[in-house]
Amino acid sequence: MACCGSRAVQLAVLLAVLAVIIQLLRGWINSKNYTFTKEEIAGLAKEYSGLDYEVAFSKIIIELRKKHPGHILPDEDLQWVFVNAGGWMGSMCLLHASLTEYVLLFGTAIDTSGHSGRYWAEISDTILSGTFRQWKEGTTKSEIFYPGDTIVHEVGEATSVQWSAGTWMVEYGRGFIPSTLGFALADTLFSTQDFLTLFYTIRVYTKGLLLETQTYLSELGFF
Numbered sequence: 001m002a003c004c005g006s007r008a009v010q011l012a013v014l015l016a017v018l019a020v021i022i023q024l025l026r027g028w029i030n031s032k033n034y035t036f037t038k039e040e041i042a043g044l045a046k047e048y049s050g051l052d053y054e055v056a057f058s059k060i061i062i063e064l065r066k067k068h069p070g071h072i073l074p075d076e077d078l079q080w081v082f083v084n085a086g087g088w089m090g091s092m093c094l095l096h097a098s099l100t101e102y103v104l105l106f107g108t109a110i111d112t113s114g115h116s117g118r119y120w121a122e123i124s125d126t127i128l129s130g131t132f133r134q135w136k137e138g139t140t141k142s143e144i145f146y147p148g149d150t151i152v153h154e155v156g157e158a159t160s161v162q163w164s165a166g167t168w169m170v171e172y173g174r175g176f177i178p179s180t181l182g183f184a185l186a187d188t189l190f191s192t193q194d195f196l197t198l199f200y201t202i203r204v205y206t207k208g209l210l211l212e213t214q215t216y217l218s219e220l221g222f223f
Contacts, residue, residue, distance in 0.1 A: 034101055035071050038124040038172050041103060042150040045126035045170035049147040053129045053168040057093075057105055060170060064095065064103070070215035071096050072103075077207050081200045084187035087114030088161065092171075097208025102177055107168030116159040117183035121175025123153040130167025135160035181205075 044063055048056035065072045072095050083090045089112050096103040106125070113133075125132070127147050134151060135142040136159050145151055153159070155175060173180065188198050 034174060035068055035096070035098075036101060036103060036172060036174075038122070038150075038152070038174070040067075041170060041172040042124060042126045045128060046148050046150070049126070049128045051128070053107070056128045057168075060105075061095065068096075070218065071212070073204075073208060073211060077204065079200060079204055081204060082194070082197045083184060083201075084192050084194070084197075085114070085184050086117055086161075086187070088112040088163070090163065094204045094208060096212075097177065097205050098212045099177055099209070100174065102171075102173045102208070104171050105168070106171045107166075108163045109165060111163070111165050113160070113162035116153060116157075116161045117180070118156060118158040119153070119173075119175065119183070120155060120179040121173050121177060122155050123171060123173045124150055125153075125169045125171045126150045127167065127169045131164045132167055132169070133162040133164075135162075 044060055045056075048059050051059075061072065061078075078093055078095070080091050080093050083092050083106075088108075089110070090106055090108040093105040094102065095105065107128075107130070116134075127145055127149050129147055132145045132149075132151060133142050134145070137157070142160070142162075185198060185201065188194055188201075
């Protein structure tokens with residue numbers, strides 16, 4: 001009985017500590033200054049929607065580097081990496097990453113669909129080409145989006161998603177970004193077992209974090 005009581009106390013303490021950590025993270029995420037806004041990224045992507053997507057990607061990268069020097073990965077670190085998650089398959093090119101934000105290019109060359117994932121982050125996508133269909137939890141109808149449209153995936157929301165072949169978009173995420181990696185990497189770990197893609201994903205995210213650290217230290221005068 002004493003043993004069971006001790007374990008109950010330990011569990012209660014652990015839950016209390018976790019609750020405090022979560023509250024601290026929520027407070028930090030809600031109060032910190034961010035590099036980007038979803039309106040900025042959506043507006044920039046919409047400006048170039050309808051163009052050939054590769055031309056649009058190049059123009060968007062140039063504009064972001066002008067507006068946010070030191071926050072966009074250099075050309076030599078830009079890499080298209082497969083993403084398998086929720087049953088769908090796409091490809092991403094990460095432009096910016098920190099603990100609380102990311103900006104990436106995303107799309108697919110084939111028809112694909114699956115589960116959106118449920119995140120501790122808000123994610124918005126602005127379509128450059130193709131179509132995106134979304135079926136929201138608790139509804140019986142889906143909605144289709146076209147170039148220039150922006151879809152916002154709220155914190156804790158789950159939907160069914162479908163991309164037509166040739167759909168390409170710009171994505172911005174804000175929240176506790178490491179919390180999204182479990183879903184993003186689960187299919188790679190337990191289904192495809194494509195560990196080279198896993199390595200590429202972790203490597204490019206690490207490069208993004210290192211770039212942000214270097215820029216932050218430079219702004220403080222350390223370099």
